[in-house]
Amino acid sequence: MNGTPFVHTTHWKEQAISFEGAEPARYEQKEGKFKLRCEKCGSPIGTWSSKTDEYSIWPSTLNRDRSGKPIGLDLMKPTGHIFYDTRVIDIDDGLPKWDEYEIKAEGKLEK
Known part of the structure; x- marks a missing residue:
């Protein structure tokens, strides 16, 4: 729950995602569905589904360029x-x- 009228989520097959630094911590919320959090600060990153081998990643967690725009945002229409x-x-x-x-x-x- 976040109280906003919209949630922007991107969905990716496992092989399309890589993480810089430590892999995120995974917490199983129900069978086959895991919440992902930054191992260092605990910030939520997204979810992982073992049923679909797919990540749901929130664009707010993506790397940004010097102007602050998420890198690759133009590919996420x-x-x-x-x-x-x-x-x-x-x-x-x-x-x-x-x-x-x-x-x-x-x-x-x-x-």
């Missing part, structure tokens, strides 16, 4: 909206919308 049934406002941007994770809606993962 939105592709859709998940959990749209719980939205607080409508979004008219032409992107697909799902009431669950996209991969579940497309039958790629068991519910």
Whole structure:
């Protein structure tokens, strides 16, 4: 819970992510789903799913260039909206919308 109307999350296959320094600490929150925190300061980084071999990483944790812009942000364009049934406002941007994770809606993962 964070109290904001939007949460920007990026989803990555395991081989697409690397961490600088120490690997994040992992805390199993339920079977196969782990919360990730910085080993040094404890800041939340994202989550890891062993069911999908996928990271969910919050862009606020990404390395930044000298201007403060996250490196690679131009490669992270939105592709859709998940959990749209719980939205607080409508979004008219032409992107697909799902009431669950996209991969579940497309039958790629068991519910």
